[in-house]
Amino acid sequence: MEWVLLVNLLASGVRSGTAILFASIGEIFAERSGVLNLGVEGMMLMGAMTAFGVAHNTGNPWLGLLAAAGVGTVLALLHAFVTVTLRADQVVSGLALTFVGSGLSAVLGAPLVEIRQAPRLPTYPIPLLADLPVLGPILFNHNVIVYLGFLLIPAAWFYIYRTRPGLELRAVGEYPAAADVQGINVFALRYAYVMVGGFLAGVGGAALSLAITPLWIEGMTSGQGWIAVGLVIFARWNPVQAAVGSYLFGAIRRLPLDLQTLPLFLRNPAWGYFLNMLPYLFTVIVLVIGSREAMRRRAGAPAALGLPYVREERGA
Amino acid sequence: MSAVATPRATKSERWRIERAPTQPLWLTILSPVILVALALIVGAGLLSLTGSDPWLVYRRMAQLAFGSAYGWSDTTVKATPLILAGLGVSIAFRMRLWNIGAEGQLFLGAFMATGVALHWLPRDTPQPLMLLAMAAAGFVGGALWGLIPGLLKAKLNVNEIITTLMLNYVAIQWNNFFVYGPWSERGFGLSPQFPRNAWLPRLTDFAADFPFLRGLTAHFGILIAVALAVVLWVVWRSTRWGFEVSVVGDNPRAARYAGINLTRNIILVMALSGGLAGLAGMSEVSGVVHRLQERFSPGYGFTAIIVAWLAKLNPLAIILVSYLFAGLLVGGDAIQPAGIAQLLQGVILFVVVSGDMILRYRVRRV
Numbered sequence: 001m002e003w004v005l006l007v008n009l010l011a012s013g014v015r016s017g018t019a020i021l022f023a024s025i026g027e028i029f030a031e032r033s034g035v036l037n038l039g040v041e042g043m044m045l046m047g048a049m050t051a052f053g054v055a056h057n058t059g060n061p062w063l064g065l066l067a068a069a070g071v072g073t074v075l076a077l078l079h080a081f082v083t084v085t086l087r088a089d090q091v092v093s094g095l096a097l098t099f100v101g102s103g104l105s106a107v108l109g110a111p112l113v114e115i116r117q118a119p120r121l122p123t124y125p126i127p128l129l130a131d132l133p134v135l136g137p138i139l140f141n142h143n144v145i146v147y148l149g150f151l152l153i154p155a156a157w158f159y160i161y162r163t164r165p166g167l168e169l170r171a172v173g174e175y176p177a178a179a180d181v182q183g184i185n186v187f188a189l190r191y192a193y194v195m196v197g198g199f200l201a202g203v204g205g206a207a208l209s210l211a212i213t214p215l216w217i218e219g220m221t222s223g224q225g226w227i228a229v230g231l232v233i234f235a236r237w238n239p240v241q242a243a244v245g246s247y248l249f250g251a252i253r254r255l256p257l258d259l260q261t262l263p264l265f266l267r268n269p270a271w272g273y274f275l276n277m278l279p280y281l282f283t284v285i286v287l288v289i290g291s292r293e294a295m296r297r298r299a300g301a302p303a304a305l306g307l308p309y310v311r312e313e314r315g316a
Numbered sequence: 317m318s319a320v321a322t323p324r325a326t327k328s329e330r331w332r333i334e335r336a337p338t339q340p341l342w343l344t345i346l347s348p349v350i351l352v353a354l355a356l357i358v359g360a361g362l363l364s365l366t367g368s369d370p371w372l373v374y375r376r377m378a379q380l381a382f383g384s385a386y387g388w389s390d391t392t393v394k395a396t397p398l399i400l401a402g403l404g405v406s407i408a409f410r411m412r413l414w415n416i417g418a419e420g421q422l423f424l425g426a427f428m429a430t431g432v433a434l435h436w437l438p439r440d441t442p443q444p445l446m447l448l449a450m451a452a453a454g455f456v457g458g459a460l461w462g463l464i465p466g467l468l469k470a471k472l473n474v475n476e477i478i479t480t481l482m483l484n485y486v487a488i489q490w491n492n493f494f495v496y497g498p499w500s501e502r503g504f505g506l507s508p509q510f511p512r513n514a515w516l517p518r519l520t521d522f523a524a525d526f527p528f529l530r531g532l533t534a535h536f537g538i539l540i541a542v543a544l545a546v547v548l549w550v551v552w553r554s555t556r557w558g559f560e561v562s563v564v565g566d567n568p569r570a571a572r573y574a575g576i577n578l579t580r581n582i583i584l585v586m587a588l589s590g591g592l593a594g595l596a597g598m599s600e601v602s603g604v605v606h607r608l609q610e611r612f613s614p615g616y617g618f619t620a621i622i623v624a625w626l627a628k629l630n631p632l633a634i635i636l637v638s639y640l641f642a643g644l645l646v647g648g649d650a651i652q653p654a655g656i657a658q659l660l661q662g663v664i665l666f667v668v669v670s671g672d673m674i675l676r677y678r679v680r681r682v
Contacts, residue, residue, distance in 0.1 A: 038477065042662075082670045091414055091477065092625055092669045099622070099662030106655030107366050218655070223485050230478040270497030273489045280482040280489075284468075291474040 003134075009251055009258060010138045016212050017250020018149045019044070019204040019221075023228035024235065024242045025156050026200025030076075032160065032237055033193035034173040034304040037079055038094025040201050041225025042101020043072045047205025049109040052216040056118035065121065065145075065206045072202020073195045075101060080194040084187055087308035102219060112216045120214045121145050143211040145203075149243075152200075156239035169193060173302035176309040186309050201225065223280065230283045234290035237302065245286065252279050348626065348633075351671040352640070355664040362659065373656070377647025385532065387646065389519065392534040393604055394642035397422065397596040397613070399541035399635055401620035403548055404458070404592030406629040410552070411585050412565040417465060417480025418593040419617025420487030421458035425594025426601040427491055428457030430507055430608040433514035433601075434499065443513040450514060450598055451540075458594015459587040461487060466586025470579040476586070484617070495610050505610030516603035537599035541635075544592070548631040561585060593617060614645065615658070622665045 023040050030037045047068035055064030075097060082093040121144050129140040139150075160166040168189065171179040176186045208224075209216050227249060235241035256275035265271055294301075360370035381391045401418045408415035429450040437449055461483060468474035492505070499507045519532035552558040564571040564581055572578055596616060605612050619641055627633035641661065648657025 078666075082666070086670050088669045092665065095416070095621060096662055096665035096669055099618070099658060099665060101662075103655050103657075103659030103662050104362065107659055110655070223482070226478065226481050230475075230482070233475055233478070268497070270493050270500075273493035273496065276492075277486045277489045280485040283482045284474075284479050287474050287478055288468060288472055291468075291472050295473060 005258070007134055007137055009254060010247075011141070012254045013249075013251025014138060014247050015142060015146055015250065016253055017247040018143075018146050019207045019212055020224050020228045020231065020249055021149045021243055021246035022152065022200045022204035022207060023225055024231045024246055025152060025239050026072075026197035026204070027229055027232045028156070028160075028235070028237050028239055028242060029169070029193045029200070030197030031232060031305055032169050032173045032302055033190045034176060034302055034307065034309070035080070035083055035190050035194050036090045036094060036306050037076065037097070037194060037197055038091060038229060039075065039079055039097025039101060040197075040228050041221055041223070042098035042105075043075045043198050043201035044101075044205035044208070044221045044225045044228075045105040045219065046075060046101045047072045047202035048209035048220055049105040049112065049205075049216055050202070051206035052115075052118050052209040053109065053112050055120075055210055056112065056115055059119055061119045061121045061210050064118075064210055065203065068202040068206035069199045070202070072198040072200070072205070074198070076195045076198020076201070077191070079198070080191045083308065084190045084194070087310065090306050090308075098225070106218045109216050109218065113218065116215065118210075118214065118216075121210045123211075145207045145211045148203075149207075153239055153243045160239065170302070173304055176304050180309075180311065190309070201228075204228070227279065227283050230287055233294075233301070234286040236290065236294065249279060249282070252282050347671070348628075348637075348668070351668045352626075352664060354671060355660070355667040358667055359660045359663045362663065363656065368656075376650070377644065380650050381643030381646040385528075389532040389534040390646045391639060391642045392538050394616075394645045395635075395638040396535070396537040396541050396603070397600050397616040398620055398623050398638035398642055399545060400537075400596035400599060401593045401617050402623035402627070402634045402638055403541075403545055403631055404589045404596070405620050406624040406627070406631065406634060407548070407561075407592070408462075408585055408589035409624055410565050410629050411561050411581065412568075413466075413469065413582065413585060413589075414477045415462065415465070415480050415586060415589050416477055416621060417462065417483050417590070417617070418596075418620050419613065419615060420480070420484035421461040421590040421593035422597035422600070422613055422617045423484075423487040423491045424457040424461040424590075425454035425597030426457075426608055426612065427487075427494065427597075428453035428594070429598035429601055430494075430499070430510075433510045434507060439511045439513075441513065446513050447516060447602065450602055451595060454594045454598025455591040456594070458597065459591035461594070462586040462588075462590020463583065466583045466590075469586070470582040488611075491608065492610055495608055499608065501607075507608040509607045510602070514602060515606055516599065518603065533604070535599075535603035537603045540595070540599065544595075545631040545635050552631070593620070596620075619645070619661060622661050625665065626668055 023044055027037060027040055050071045051064035051068035053064075054067040055061040058064070079093055079097050082088045083090045123143045124147075126140040130136045132140065160169065168179065168184050171182070172184060172186050172189045180186050205221065208220060213220065231242055231245045231249070234245055255278060256272060259265060259275055260272055265275070356374065360374070363370040363373055379387070381387050401422055404421070405415050405418050432450045432453045433446065437446060441449070464483065465474070465476045465479040468479055469476045494500075495505050495507055496503065501508045516536040518535040519529045523530040552562070560571070560576050560581065563574065564576060564578060568578060597613070600612060600616070601608055623634060623637045623641055627637040644657050644660060648660070
């Protein structure tokens with residue numbers, strides 16, 4: 001009996017962690033290039049709203065997914081322009097992006113709140129593998145977007161650590177002046193990877209509104225974009241660790257729903273609000289762990305994270 | 317792409333864009349005005365995109381917020397928490413600590429003030445004593461909520477942006493627990509109303525002597541907020557500690573060499589920053605809502621961040637900018653679709669952060 005509960009929890013963790021997964025891997029790309037983008041929450045919200053609206057109006061969820069990715073990319077382009085070209089403060093620009101994304105998605109999405117049903121991305125049990133005990137339901141009986149997430153993890157890892165462009169990406173984030181000397185176009189790469197981050201955040205938003213909780217409500221991400229940013233630090237800018245963290249968070253987000261049926265919480269329903277705190281408290285704890293590790297191993301953020309690159313000035 | 321990314325094209329070296337060494341005074345004073353105007357134009361574009369007539373929306377908003385005594389009173393009501401929370405975040409920002417947690421600190425302040433008003437002090441406590449105790453409790457509540465990320469930052473170098481933000485969500489759930497649980501009035505998301513001696517005096521309370529004040533809900537909190545802004549202005553200008561904080565913000569390494577205690581200052585600044593936001597929460601429950609309830613703040617703590625930034629962390633400018641944004645909120649409340657106020661806030665912040673950089677550069681012939 002407990003086994004069934006645990007398997008269900010892990011399965012729903014993998015499902016609902018997928019949105020955070022896309023967003024945090026996207027943010028890893030942006031931050032690896034040296035640009036902090038705190039606009040993830042706003043980009044996810046715009047992605048979720050766009051995906052739902054387009055899927056509803058065209059009847060095609062795949063078009064919705066594509067549109068969400070596009071919207072995320074465009075918003076990220078704005079952030080790149082403000083921070084890379086104008087060299088404005090990355091923190092403030094990112095915050096502004098979150099405000100704009102939340103506000104714009106609320107305004108444009110207002111008519112969509114009434115709609116209960118839009119075409120969803122299909123769920124597809126993988127033949128044979130889905131019948132495996134335990135692993136089958138946890139990993140192989142999911143929405144297509146979840147499988148796309150599975151593919152993204154090793155692909156991102158391989159790209160960052162094992163390819164030439166990945167090396168250039170890391171160089172730009174660690175020591176842009178040296179990368180510049182090598183003939184790497186620091187500005188172009190930063191633009192590109194910030195946009196990759198926006199693309200993936202948009203997809204993460206679409207995963208929410210087309211698969212995980214298939215509808216549109218104002219502010220439906222409820223902080224998942226911020227959790228994704230926090231996870232990047234915990235994961236020490238490594239996509240594989242980010243994936244572990246994302247799925248764990250997915251499970252913790254689901255936990256309140258499962259625990260609410262315990263007699264203790266049925267008797268005192270208000271105690272459920274403490275359960276709702278769990279994902280956020282957990283983010284804080286995870287950050288503390290991540291920061292301790294970073295201090296101990298002296299392996300922290302990309303060295304040039306948050307610093308605009310200016311050619312004529314000295315230093316990274 | 318690269319042409320966009322590199323503002324100084326290296327091929328034609330005749331014109332250069334470079335950082336101007338000094339900014340003329342007229343530009344410093346005028347730039348917020350230019351930038352807000354620019355933001356309103358961009359906002360107008362977005363508004364017409366959503367199908368509303370921007371000119372009508374703006375005129376309606378301005379009229380509601382500043383067109384009458386009632387409008388001014390309502391705007392003052394909303395400016396009060398913005399000034400207090402804005403001053404709060406500005407303290408942290410001055411040291412380059414990104415306290416994004418004013419919203420949660422505000423909720424904790426309101427929670428503590430409510431505890432005093434309804435449970436921890438006798439109901440017949442004299443009004444001045446009651447209000448003083450509520451203000452102190454509100455400050456402490458917010459300060460504690462700012463202290464947690466402060467300690468984590470100072471001792472373990474944990475990123476304060478994320479921790480302050482996460483604690484917002486925790487604070488809101490904490491508040492929900494009490495308004496739906498132990499402090500709830502019949503299970504609705506609100507506490508019982510405070511006794512009258514826990515209310516901050518409002519203009520309308522003096523209507524017996526001055527009939528023209530009837531219906532004006534602006535309350536005593538605005539005086540506290542303005543007074544604190546002046547105090548902070550003096551602190552930044554002419555105290556040693558005020559100077560220390562800006563040194564740490566500008567160059568932490570130099571500050572360390574100068575013998576400034578970073579750890580202590582980080583903790584102190586985060587606690588003070590949270591404390592002022594907590595005071596905003598107290599002023600809101602005691603002056604406006606007169607009870608604790610679910611979602612009593614329409615994101616004052618977040619708007620305060622934009623306010624502080626737009627005011628360039630100058631306490632007196634924070635008063636002015638708070639009034640502008642309060643007007644935006646008063647006007648935004650009354651127009652559809654909801655979310656326009658938030659959208660405009662974001663646009664203003666964007667235009668300001670990028671415009672500020674543009675104005676700081678000049679084009680020069682080489």
